[in-house]
Amino acid sequence: MAQRLLITGGSGKVATSLRPRLAAPGRTLRLLDIVAPAPVDGSGDEEVVIASVDDLDALTAAFADVDAIVHLGGQSKESDAEDVLRLNAYGTYCVLEAARRAGVKRVVLASSSHAVGFHERDDSYPDGLPADLPPRPDTLYGWSKTAVESLGRLYVDRFGLDVICLRIGLWFPTPPQLRGLALWLSPDDGARLVEACVAVEHPGYRIVWGVSRNTRRWWSLAEGEAIGYFPKDDAEIFAERYVAEFGEPDFEHDPLLNRVGSYWCDHPLGQRMG
Known part of the structure; x- marks a missing residue:
């Protein structure tokens, strides 16, 4: 059966990584951004829409x-x-209102671990921190992501959409420094996560961690597994090199490693971060 998926931020790094991984027979990716995406090897059938996410009429069309x-x-x-x-x-x-108007029932929202950045590692959870932790944003950016999640809840309860919010960790080709050994989401697992979100039947409202099956992970995989997300990659393959460069990580006591938001918790509010 033919399928059309629309990706907002279609020219961004994550979308660029996803495009060849989501390519499939009978599937069209419609890429929406304020600039046209560059060509990507291995991408499949694609369409491009130039529009901004704050233009309701353009999104509805x-x-x-x-x-x-x-x-x-x-x-x-x-x-x-x-x-x-x-x-x-x-x-x-x-996005959500345009989906409602256009009759689109499934929306996957990129939230962020920074919506819960001030939560710390807690070994009382045997499977790791649950994905539906209450909001504790570490920045104005994280605060905006709590709004994203609550809007998703509203559109599920009021209009019957299916909305899955992804509290994404570190979605990079390789883990960034030591904290990436716990919080990494590999590009391949990122695609597996999106595929699961699109395929699961009638999820209603869900919050899921965007994280790989890392040996040093302290976030739960249970919520992802409940929608069919079974990550395969493990940042531990980078551990020897990272430990040699940065030293053995202390995920129990080091505030840069044992807080969900890491150094974002100490950054001045409202200042752009590189």
Whole structure:
């Protein structure tokens, strides 16, 4: 059966990584961004829409004949309140409202671990920190992601959409430094996670960690497994090199390693982070 998935932020790094991994016979990726995406080797049937996530009318038109939306667009780093509210909170409202108007029932929202950044490692959870921890944002960016999640809940309860929020860890080709040994989401597992979110039947509202099957992981995989996400990659293959460079990590006591938000918890609010 033919399927059309729309990806907002279609020119971004995560979408660029996903495009060849989501390519499949009978599937079309409709890429929405404010700039046209560059060609990617191995990508499949693609369409491009130039629009911003805060343009409700443009999104409603772009969502026609779409089966599911993967919402990656918005402000991706710490910024001032106006930026994160307009692009993340209001932008996500536009995505969800446009989905409702266009009759799209499935929306995958890119939330962030920074929505719960001040939570710390807690070994009283045998499977790791649960994905549905209550919000404890570490920045204005993280605060905007709590708004994203609550908007998703509203559109499930009020309008019957299926919405899955991904509290994404470190989605990079390789783990960034020591904390990546616990929080890494590999590109292949990122694609597996998106595939699971699109395929699961009638999920309602879910929050899932975006994390790989890392040996040093302290986040739960149970919520992901409940929707069919079974990650395969493990950051431990990088451990010998990282420990030699940075020393043995202390995920129990080091605040840069045992807080979900790491150094973001100490960053001045509203200042852009590189």
